[in-house]
Amino acid sequence: MDGFLLSRADRTLRTAGARSRYDSASAAITALADGDTELVVGALPFDPARRAALTAPDSWEFTSGPWQPGQVAELPPVRVARQVPEPAEHVARVGALVDRLRSGALGKVVAARSVVLASETPVDPETLAARLIQSNPRANGFAVDLTSAGDGFRGHSLVGASPEVLISRRGRAITCRPLAGTAPRRTDPAADEREGLGLLDSTKNLAEHAFVTAWIEEVLAPLCTELSVPDAPVLTSTHEVWHLATPIRGLLRDPATDALSLATLLHPTPAVCGTPSDLALAAIRETEEERRFYGGAVGWCDAQGDGDWVVAIRCAEITADGLEVLATAGGGIVADSDPQSELDETTAKLRTLLGALGAVVAE
Numbered sequence: 064m065d066g067f068l069l070s071r072a073d074r075t076l077r078t079a080g081a082r083s084r085y086d087s088a089s090a091a092i093t094a095l096a097d098g099d100t101e102l103v104v105g106a107l108p109f110d111p112a113r114r115a116a117l118t119a120p121d122s123w124e125f126t127s128g129p130w131q132p133g134q135v136a137e138l139p140p141v142r143v144a145r146q147v148p149e150p151a152e153h154v155a156r157v158g159a160l161v162d163r164l165r166s167g168a169l170g171k172v173v174a175a176r177s178v179v180l181a182s183e184t185p186v187d188p189e190t191l192a193a194r195l196i197q198s199n200p201r202a203n204g205f206a207v208d209l210t211s212a213g214d215g216f217r218g219h220s221l222v223g224a225s226p227e228v229l230i231s232r233r234g235r236a237i238t239c240r241p242l243a244g245t246a247p248r249r250t251d252p253a254a255d256e257r258e259g260l261g262l263l264d265s266t267k268n269l270a271e272h273a274f275v276t277a278w279i280e281e282v283l284a285p286l287c288t289e290l291s292v293p294d295a296p297v298l299t300s301t302h303e304v305w306h307l308a309t310p311i312r313g314l315l316r317d318p319a320t321d322a323l324s325l326a327t328l329l330h331p332t333p334a335v336c337g338t339p340s341d342l343a344l345a346a347i348r349e350t351e352e353e354r355r356f357y358g359g360a361v362g363w364c365d366a367q368g369d370g371d372w373v374v375a376i377r378c379a380e381i382t383a384d385g386l387e388v389l390a391t392a393g394g395g396i397v398a399d400s401d402p403q404s405e406l407d408e409t410t411a412k413l414r415t416l417l418g419a420l421g422a423v424v425a426e
């Protein structure tokens with residue numbers, strides 16, 4: 064695919080072509096400021112030291128409501144080719160992180176793992192995005208061409224359905240909806256409700272959540288004349304999991320502060336990285352395989368500075384030939400995390416993508 068799609072509950076952006084490509088947010092911000100383009104779309108990688116995949120599209124269209132893809136084609140069958148790392152190794156990594164969290168300066172770190180799916184015929188990124196959006200039109204569904212990030216990403220795409228908004232800006236008004244703290248959904252309605260209410264009451268999950276809201280408040284407070292960060296999170300859900308969410312609103316001091324700049328200041332939040340940020344990022348670089356665009360941000364920014372950026376979770380990277388799909392999920396680890404439950408949490412989160420592809424990983 065050569066375009067970009069972001070489907071949100073209130074509106075959808077679809078673009079075609081790439082008039083210019085930028086591998087850094089700063090280059091894209093300069094292009095917007097210089098009047099070289101009216102719109103920039105794309106993805107920021109998890110690791111801010113890596114190349115971004117941003118483009119100035121040839122054409123674009125905003126429509127109201129979630130994307131209506133019409134008749135959606137079948138996706139080809141996929142099989143689990145390998146897991147990276149193997150589940151037992153993920154459990155061991157989380158165990159080692161818990162030891163570090165108990166003894167050191169690290170307060171929270173997010174641990175992620177991947178499943179590589181293989182297909183005999185190409186998986187089409189837009190078809191996968193359509194399936195995800197049909198299954199949950201409230202999610203922030205996306206499909207992004209990663210070519211602008213250069214070697215290793217040409218023709219690759221990132222497809223997902225994120226429940227988490229990093230930053231949205233309309234004029235001076237900004238909103239964020241960070242998530243952190245997770246519990247599984249249950250098929251029995253009473254058990255399901257108990258899981259949700261239990262999450263709202265869980266000291267461990269409330270602590271995981273508070274690291275994220277504290278970070279967002281610290282970054283945004285100096286930039287805002289008004290900032291409202293509720294004291295306690297609310298419950299939200301996807302088909303697969305319950306989450307704690309905090310709706311944050313603010314008014315920018317300087318109307319020139321654009322959405323893409325805000326995204327780069329906020330990213331990576333402790334929802335995907337940890338606290339303190341620099342130590343958590345160092346621990347992730349040491350422990351994990353390169354995250355590429357998983358855990359990054361996907362969105363758009365226009366020449367007025369408005370834009371939407373969602374956290375790149377519940378997503379997968381599809382290779383240029385469409386034959387390999389790398390799905391990744393993670394979870395916040397704190398000193399009292401249980402490694403096996405953390406593995407189960409990533410399995411539940413992976414189900415968003417794997418379910419749309421008709422694949423299963425063993426519990």
Ligand SMILES: C=C(O[C@@H]1C=C(C(=O)O)C=C[C@H]1O)C(=O)O
Pocket residue numbers: 173175227241242243244245271306334335376377391392393394395396412
């Ligand atoms: C990191 C992921 O999700 C994030 C981590 C969460 C948690 O640790 O509870 C919850 C929601 C997201 O902010 C993911 O889905 O891969």
